[in-house]
Amino acid sequence: MTSPRPWREVALPPVAERFCRYAEVWTTSDPASDTFPSTDRQRDLGRMLVDELTALGVEAEQDEWGYVFATLPSPLSEASALPVLGLVAHLDTSPDAPGRDVRPHVHERYDGGPVRFPGDPDLVLDADRQPALAEHIDHDLVTSDGTTLLGSDDKAGVAVAMQLAHDLVRAEADAVARGERPALRPTLRLLFTPDEEIGRGTDKLDLARFDADVAYTLDGSGTDRLNVETFNAAEAVLTVEGVGVHPGYAKGVLVNAARVAVAFVAAMTDPAPETTEGREGYLHPHTVEGTAERATVRVLLRDFDDDAMEARRRRVRELADEVDGAFPGATVALAITESYRNMRAYIEDVDPRAISVAVEAARAMGFEPELEPVRGGTDGARLSEKGLPTPNVFTGGHDFHSRFEWNTVQNLERALAYAHALVRRWGAG
Numbered sequence: 001m002t003s004p005r006p007w008r009e010v011a012l013p014p015v016a017e018r019f020c021r022y023a024e025v026w027t028t029s030d031p032a033s034d035t036f037p038s039t040d041r042q043r044d045l046g047r048m049l050v051d052e053l054t055a056l057g058v059e060a061e062q063d064e065w066g067y068v069f070a071t072l073p074s075p076l077s078e079a080s081a082l083p084v085l086g087l088v089a090h091l092d093t094s095p096d097a098p099g100r101d102v103r104p105h106v107h108e109r110y111d112g113g114p115v116r117f118p119g120d121p122d123l124v125l126d127a128d129r130q131p132a133l134a135e136h137i138d139h140d141l142v143t144s145d146g147t148t149l150l151g152s153d154d155k156a157g158v159a160v161a162m163q164l165a166h167d168l169v170r171a172e173a174d175a176v177a178r179g180e181r182p183a184l185r186p187t188l189r190l191l192f193t194p195d196e197e198i199g200r201g202t203d204k205l206d207l208a209r210f211d212a213d214v215a216y217t218l219d220g221s222g223t224d225r226l227n228v229e230t231f232n233a234a235e236a237v238l239t240v241e242g243v244g245v246h247p248g249y250a251k252g253v254l255v256n257a258a259r260v261a262v263a264f265v266a267a268m269t270d271p272a273p274e275t276t277e278g279r280e281g282y283l284h285p286h287t288v289e290g291t292a293e294r295a296t297v298r299v300l301l302r303d304f305d306d307d308a309m310e311a312r313r314r315r316v317r318e319l320a321d322e323v324d325g326a327f328p329g330a331t332v333a334l335a336i337t338e339s340y341r342n343m344r345a346y347i348e349d350v351d352p353r354a355i356s357v358a359v360e361a362a363r364a365m366g367f368e369p370e371l372e373p374v375r376g377g378t379d380g381a382r383l384s385e386k387g388l389p390t391p392n393v394f395t396g397g398h399d400f401h402s403r404f405e406w407n408t409v410q411n412l413e414r415a416l417a418y419a420h421a422l423v424r425r426w427g428a429g
Contacts, residue, residue, distance in 0.1 A: 086212030117146025152397030
């Protein structure tokens with residue numbers, strides 16, 4: 001494997017060139033912001049996409065909230081009988097790792113050895129840390145320089161959707177110029193959302209304006225995977241009001257809210273994110289804040305199964321009751337807020353073809369897709385809950401939200417090929 005080179009020094013296929021170009025745009029979202037979108041810089045990429053689509057002859061617009069909408073009408077009138085197909089990708093990148101001044105580099109013909117980053121010699125990616133690397137021998141890896149994340153989540157999805165639009169417009173124009181009939185496909189609607197990484201991706205979305213019958217988020221990891229299930233998700237917030245007094249005169253008076261909060265977390269011996277995988281659920285106390293007078297604990301509840309999720313709600317309530325009884329004088333309150341439900345139930349209720357056609361498209365390419373549950377949420381979970389069935393599709397990347405993040409040129413091309421297959425399969429009726 002040669003030393004990594006800046007992407008502009010490497011001859012890349014269009015989808016990979018497009019991805020690297022988008023990756024350079026700073027679009028990190030901010031969970032502490034009370035604006036929408038949470039960072040105005042996300043609009044910069046949105047404007048770039050509108051300009052590129054408009055230059056292509058595609059109707060595109062960015063609304064006041066930063067959402068980008070685009071429509072590629074079917075070239076054939078008989079497509080009016082087909083469902084309108086939507087593709088969704090998000091503009092923002094995660095705030096969990098630095099996202100400013102991303103400098104994509106290409107590691108040509110990966111040989112299986114350690115991957116080193118030009119911007120941080122101490123950062124090393126190898127197959128011991130990420131076994132998926134061993135499946136990518138001879139691929140051309142794309143990473144950042146090691147000082148930032150790469151942004152494959154979800155600039156890869158953005159690039160695939162944009163390259164798909166480019167390919168379709170050019171192919172259909174060429175067919176007409178040759179006097180040939182373009183391939184039958186459904187009307188295609190593209191949607192690029194802000195703030196997905198902080199759980200607000202659909203908060204201001206005008207779903208009627210999107211106007212799709214079925215959709216897919218282009219936001220999955222790896223290749224040959226479809227995500228048709230997500231966790232059921234909720235958050236519990238325990239609030240403790242203690243009794244404050246000067247510690248020198250506190251005997252029999254002080255009720256330390258911080259101790260109550262610590263006891264609540266210590267009693268939570270349930271399965272945790274660091275001890276679970278696959279379809280296993282968990283409780284995750286992710287934030288503890290407080291003083292002797294007032295403390296709060298925020299806990300994520302996650303499970304794929306409805307009954308198991310209800311058991312986790314009961315468990316948190318029981319723990320709250322226990323600490324309430326163990327600390328007389330403290331005022332303990334618990335509130336549980338639902339975040340999203342497992343999207344598979346919504347998809348199957350509205351239009352199960354969202355799953356079956358995606359599987360058929362994969363088989364048409366010669367592979368059997370892995371139906372992998374998502375141990376998290378996607379815009380698709382929210383959209384499915386709102387009545388638009390939206391499974392999630394792979395885009396090739398790995399190690400999201402970190403400086404180790406990587407994709408490959410070949411994975412990006414495969415993700416694009418699958419997007420084409422998906423459009424063709426929906427065109428088959």
